[in-house]
Amino acid sequence: MPHREVPDASPARLSLISRHLAPDYPINTPYAVERIPDTIDTSLLPKTQTRKMSTQPPHATLLIPGPIEFDDAVLQSMSHYSESHVAPGFVATFGETLSMLRKLFQTTDTASQPFIVSGSGTLGWDLVAANLIEPGENVLVLGTGYFSDGFADCLGVYGAKVTELKAAVGSRPQLGEIEKALSEKRYKAITVTHVDTSTGVLSELENLSSLVHRVSPDTLILVDGVCSVACEEIQFDAWKLDGVLTASQKAIGCPAGLSISMFSGRAIKALESRKTPPASYFASMKKWLPIMQNYENKKPSYFATPSPQLVHALHTALTQILSKPLKERFARHKEASDKIKKAIADLGLKQVAANPADQAHGMTAIYLPETVKQTDILPSLGKRNVIFAGGIHKEIATKYIRFGHMGVSVLDPARGDIDRAIKALQEGLSEHGYQKA
């Protein structure tokens, strides 16, 4: 049974205690612990614990498709004392973090180049659009929802001529259509949103890449992996990808604030052979490239000040991720996803991603019964200390909800997050009069 030690005087601990004493103390959160009456001498209790007590105060479980729940050690890394961004200690941390990204993306090709830049995941689109595409060049965007539309908009801002091959809501463009589109003009790049966070649609990368390499070998293959990196398999080298963009706050499990990406030697060559300079200053890969190379070689270097605290947290998160085989991580996400999808089907509900082969493993977009509104069910879940997200695909926004299942919520079964969320969904729907037909 978990137990508490004698608290010390640090404010974080005091805040934890004051929450324990609060009358509305939510007991079914992942951080709930049995409260030991003050009269018990805790020094007499056994020191072994079935589960380590969290250093986080009790709070509702965040099960949206990012940000996700964070591991204690990752969150504690966010409070790292101040360091110079060019001091040897931090340079080593940053360099190791870049090197660990190579492992996460499964690339050993020395021409591959990781980038970590302060900013939202969205900044990754600017990296691609302002650096790898020149004004007037064609880009084929595979349309899967809100986020592929966003990528297309961003490309347009920097002057790309965008063709968006849109699939019906809940689906993705098929290889035949893509082959046809590629045959119509010369595309500098094709972009694919690996998991479109608006629909939970998973795109297939391996066969897509084979197709592109076969029919349009000069076309760069650029993947928006914001909602897929660290929960869906991505073999950067084996699948011959040219760019994968992601963010810190999804399956990687580090707080938001970092744009993280990997580019191939071919992508770097496209950058270096531009006829025009990069169309952004802060998002200039030409400015950042030597900085990243220097950091990884443990040499101090400066273009813009990185966030040492976020980099420390990312270092901790990647160290945890790489401490076990990636295959196992992906399998665990698939298992949890299968369980959730079965529970959704058992409830008689449909997913936005209709075809099982197109369903993401780190999130599920769930159509609500016609009789239950989003504004009913989300607060019902909230009352049960479970936070899901509403819909954001403009054509169906009010008709569905999104359940994120990535990182610690999936990998630490002792938390019970997934089971509790499924139960909360069942109860919430029933509270609003829904019965399976």
Added chain:
Amino acid sequence: MPHREVPDASPARLSLISRHLAPDYPINTPYAVERIPDTIDTSLLPKTQTRKMSTQPPHATLLIPGPIEFDDAVLQSMSHYSESHVAPGFVATFGETLSMLRKLFQTTDTASQPFIVSGSGTLGWDLVAANLIEPGENVLVLGTGYFSDGFADCLGVYGAKVTELKAAVGSRPQLGEIEKALSEKRYKAITVTHVDTSTGVLSELENLSSLVHRVSPDTLILVDGVCSVACEEIQFDAWKLDGVLTASQKAIGCPAGLSISMFSGRAIKALESRKTPPASYFASMKKWLPIMQNYENKKPSYFATPSPQLVHALHTALTQILSKPLKERFARHKEASDKIKKAIADLGLKQVAANPADQAHGMTAIYLPETVKQTDILPSLGKRNVIFAGGIHKEIATKYIRFGHMGVSVLDPARGDIDRAIKALQEGLSEHGYQKA
């Protein structure tokens, strides 16, 4: 006398303890505490403390011109548990943070608009360059060093026609020259680096703004306040400024990772009346404007995911800053600066910023004696647990060092940071054979 309570089992505390036990435990850092032998029953010691024990492990004092040393509560806010970026709790925190920025910038004009965007301080240049200036428009950049050159480069990337009015190293353009330059062509904007972090040169804003409003009233006045906001007086309304850009990790005292800015109604009008769309996607003020307005009105809103943890830390930092009169804060920075500058003069050393009226109050750039190298003195300071920065102005880079004196190191005299740094500098120079002539 500070004392330690019985430790609990949390990893952060364990790491603190293990550092206490380390043989090379540095005792003259701001976080050093007298270590009580384990045989003493700490429960018998008096509970009053002359100074609160820091929750940060011992580390060398970071006295570079940003990032600076952080307050414990600010750092603890970085470890805030995960929240949805559109949940009411976080939306309220973000909204309050934006409102507090109005007070920090001393603006009550409802047309003024604060922005907080994930990214380095450098991103602020992109905000200005991609949104307030259209390709082909003239911008007058007041040249004070590395950072005004950077601002000019950034403006150029987005198509501005830049005229840089460069002053000699350690100086700043004078009002007469500026008036002459403004009379030569129509400038959309003038930019001034309030404190150029490369030289410690402080630019004067009030008279500059009067001049611009008199001789070129349509010209926007845009201030790079990265190294000045929260340590130098800035009266946004009274001085009729149109934009002030800053970053989280300098005098505001929050870890790096946020671009923070304030724009006037006039600047927002320039944005809204653009003939061309903003030239950046992630740095598009048109995209961010409604988001910032919604957050401040406590309405959830989404363009790109903010960093809840950094915003919490900024909220804590701004709450601390605004708990006392700003005048007092600026006066305390001036006092510490005067003391440091006197100590530098007493050592027979010169500052890069030659004219006392042009000397910043949050940093000092110090020319080294000819006989002492940067690569000698910085490690000597490091041995004494004081971290200064090297030079970065290309014309004099190896000849000077930079001493940052902002935030808690100045405002909490019990830390003794400033005195310790001055002593370390004296000892370090003497160690390398320097004697005042």
